[in-house]
Structures are given as structure tokens and as C-alpha cells.
Amino acid sequence: MSSFARRLGIEHPLIQAPMAGSTSAALVAAVSAAGGLGSLGAGYLEPQAILDQATQIRAGTSRPFAINLFVLPDDLEPDMAAVARARERLDALMEREGLDVRTTMPARWAPRFSDQFAALCEARPAVASFAFDLISPTQVHELKQRGIVVVGNATSVAEARAWAELGADAVCVQGAEAGGHRGSFLHAPEESMIGLFALLPLVARAVEIPVIAAGGIMDGRGMLAAEVLGASASQLGTAFLACPESTAAAAWKRDLPNVEEHRVVTIRSFSGRAARGLRNHYVAMMEPGVDALPLYPVLNALTAPLRRAAAQAGRGDLLSEWCGQAAAMARNLPAGELVALLMDEYDSAARALG
Structure with a gap:
């Protein structure tokens, strides 16, 4: 020891x-x-x-x-134009994917x-x-x-x-x-x-x-x-x-054994901060143009309704499936x-x- x-x-x-x-x-x-x-x-x-x-x-x-x-920082002052653009993109994505939720403005980011x-x-x-x-x-x-x-x-x-x-x-x-x-x-x-x-x-x-x-x-x-x-x-x-005992979504757990190491990449389009996870359908749709999206924690709050709905629908392809490089193990x-x-x-x- x-x-x-x-x-x-x-x-x-x-x-x-x-x-x-x-x-x-x-x-x-x-x-x-x-x-x-x-x-x-x-x-x-x-x-x-x-x-x-x-x-x-x-x-x-x-x-x-x-x-x-x-x-x-305790207090955040996001770019509200970027917030509006992000909401428009996310709402359009959720509509296309058949999720009956839309973005909201939280009381706090x-x-x-x-x-x-x-x-x-x-x-x-x-x-x-x-x-x-x-x-x-x-x-x-x-x-x-x-x-x-x-x-x-x-x-x-x-x-x-x-x-x-x-x-x-x-x-x-x-x-x-x-x-x-x-x-x-x-x-x-x-x-x-x-x-x-x-x-x-x-x-x-x-x-x-x-x-x-x-x-x-x-x-x-x-x-x-x-x-x-x-x-x-x-x-x-x-x-x-x-x-x-992990509270990771069931769809996320289901995908882990099949994760191919070359598809574990750096992603910013879920939260506005670089994170490692699985390149899935959401990432393919949202990562292009990511520089126009707001930073963490603002984008993280905006994507929360989508992630909750995706988890309930069993849609791992729309979840932030964070994982390390050897996830299949x-x-x-x-x-x-x-x-x-x-x-x-x-x-x-x-x-x-x-």
C-alpha cells in the first residue's frame, strides 16, 4: 500500500x-x-x-x-445572441429526431x-x-x-x-x-x-x-x-x-461494449467545454459550427432537456456518451x-x- x-x-x-x-x-x-x-x-x-x-x-x-x-465563476454573462442561435439549432434537431421537448431558459446556468x-x-x-x-x-x-x-x-x-x-x-x-x-x-x-x-x-x-x-x-x-x-x-x-450502481443512461451502458477506440473523440457541442466521448449522431450533426455555440456551462444547460429526453427514449445516439479511450473494456x-x-x-x- x-x-x-x-x-x-x-x-x-x-x-x-x-x-x-x-x-x-x-x-x-x-x-x-x-x-x-x-x-x-x-x-x-x-x-x-x-x-x-x-x-x-x-x-x-x-x-x-x-x-x-x-x-x-459565481456569475456568468453569456453571449445572448449565441444562446439564441444555439436554441434554434437544438430545437430544430429535436424536432427532426422526434423528441417532444424544446430548449428552455434556466433560472441559473x-x-x-x-x-x-x-x-x-x-x-x-x-x-x-x-x-x-x-x-x-x-x-x-x-x-x-x-x-x-x-x-x-x-x-x-x-x-x-x-x-x-x-x-x-x-x-x-x-x-x-x-x-x-x-x-x-x-x-x-x-x-x-x-x-x-x-x-x-x-x-x-x-x-x-x-x-x-x-x-x-x-x-x-x-x-x-x-x-x-x-x-x-x-x-x-x-x-x-x-x-x-452507476446512473449512466441504459442506452449509454448498452453502447459501451461496442465502442470503437477511433470513435472516441474530443467533443464541445454538448456542453461548450472540451470532453472525451463517443462520436455519435448528435456529435456528427452539431460539432460542425461548434465555435458559434456558447461556452460551458451555458450550452450544458441548454442541451439538458434533449439529453433527458434522449435517455428516456433509449436514444444513445443523442446522448453525451462520455467515455475513455478503452471503453469497450x-x-x-x-x-x-x-x-x-x-x-x-x-x-x-x-x-x-x-
Whole structure:
């Protein structure tokens, strides 16, 4: 067991990635109960929902868990002309595809980060992780006063250094292979699509805090390989998408075993922020002209009715099917069983290396 795992109070150097919109309290609790670190993706949740989910997790396990937030400005002033254009395109698409919903103007484009952060502090998880930007030194201090371990997401050496200099306890290195939203904040996403096994040793050499590896790791062999390259733990997301505890849409889970790796691409047309996922019918229709669409979280809010309707209709081809590069290796197992299998694979690979 790594010293980092011991510090977190977990048995295995395994973290379930905080996939906002796809992680349930049951999934988080099951992974933590099995000896890993379950992570709640709370980027879309209002403050009370964060507190409620934390309570549900604690009802399922007494073991440590993490909560992840997206760092965003509290107040947004979108380009309303771009909003109007996006609504027109999305409404036309939904009409063509036979979905009986249309876009709406939400009361807020996203929950206020400052309110989410306050709820996270009140929930007091063992670990708080952050993506999309740095938090403030004051916020780092608030977390550490409560005994909460701080983990920042990085897609480059410069971003990892920024988190280390801020006082983070660890940095999660997101390789280009990772599914879901890119965490880049110092670079344009296309400038930080660095493969995990190239980036990992570079970051391990550049910072003195523990490094977590994320991106394309789907089995115990990948976890061991990441450890050899300097990781103190591995973070797996897509590997847990097919678990029954995951709240990913049924159509999305159905598509996972058939994902062809060359069709996992960077997409901006669902949320307005670069994310890795399956190039499906929606992406083919909407990605051309994406530069005219509003940025995250505005576009994410506008596409929400379409995504909900598509999930209800079983239309995976219209969903944001986020996934990592090796998605076809996902296994439909209960989360606790998957943790045990991953660690058996990890141990077997370690023995094979002698």
C-alpha cells in the first residue's frame, strides 16, 4: 500500500473517478466499502443535494470518500445572441429526431460554486477534488482546517505545478485518454491532449506531492503500469460506468461494449467545454459550427432537456456518451466485485513482473 493510500485511510491505490451525472451515492459507497476511494461528482449539484448525497454515502459506508467540484465563476454573462442561435439549432434537431421537448431558459446556468464549496465544507468528506481551475489559497486553508485532503486536476506539468504551489496535497494527472470533461485551465484543450504515460513521469519528476493517474486505465495491469511510472494511485472512471450502481443512461451502458477506440473523440457541442466521448449522431450533426455555440456551462444547460429526453427514449445516439479511450473494456459488474477483480489483476500483474 502506498503512503498516500494510508494517509487517505483506504486499502487499495484505487480511486473511482467523480463522473458528474453518472455517480450515485450507492456507487461511491460501494467502492469505498470495498477498500477504494469512492468519489461523488458534484459539479452539477445544488448545495442541498451535495449534503443529501453525502448523508446517503455515509449510510452505505463508514469508509472515506471524496467529493469533486467544477471551479467556475459565481456569475456568468453569456453571449445572448449565441444562446439564441444555439436554441434554434437544438430545437430544430429535436424536432427532426422526434423528441417532444424544446430548449428552455434556466433560472441559473449552473449552481454557484461558492455555495457548492460551502456545502462541501459542511459535508466534510475525506477528500475534496477540483477541476476546471484552481481554488483560492483561502479555500485551500478552509479545507485543510477541516482535515480535508485537497486534490487538483491537471492536464500538463504547468498545471500540476500550479496546484502544488497552491498547497494541494496531491494532483490528479488527466491524460488525453480520459473520458469526460477536460480539466485544462492554463492551456487550450488541444494543447494539453498529452498521453497519460508520457505525462505521468514528467509530472512525477516536477512535483513533490503524490500523483494520481487518470485516463484509459481499465484493469489492474494499467494500475500497476501507472504505479511504475510514478503514480501513488490510479483513478478509473469509464471502468465503473457499466456498474449497476452507476446512473449512466441504459442506452449509454448498452453502447459501451461496442465502442470503437477511433470513435472516441474530443467533443464541445454538448456542453461548450472540451470532453472525451463517443462520436455519435448528435456529435456528427452539431460539432460542425461548434465555435458559434456558447461556452460551458451555458450550452450544458441548454442541451439538458434533449439529453433527458434522449435517455428516456433509449436514444444513445443523442446522448453525451462520455467515455475513455478503452471503453469497450468496461465490465458490467457490481462496483464492489469490480474493485476486487481490479486488485486481483493488479496483484497478478505484480507477481508476473517478479
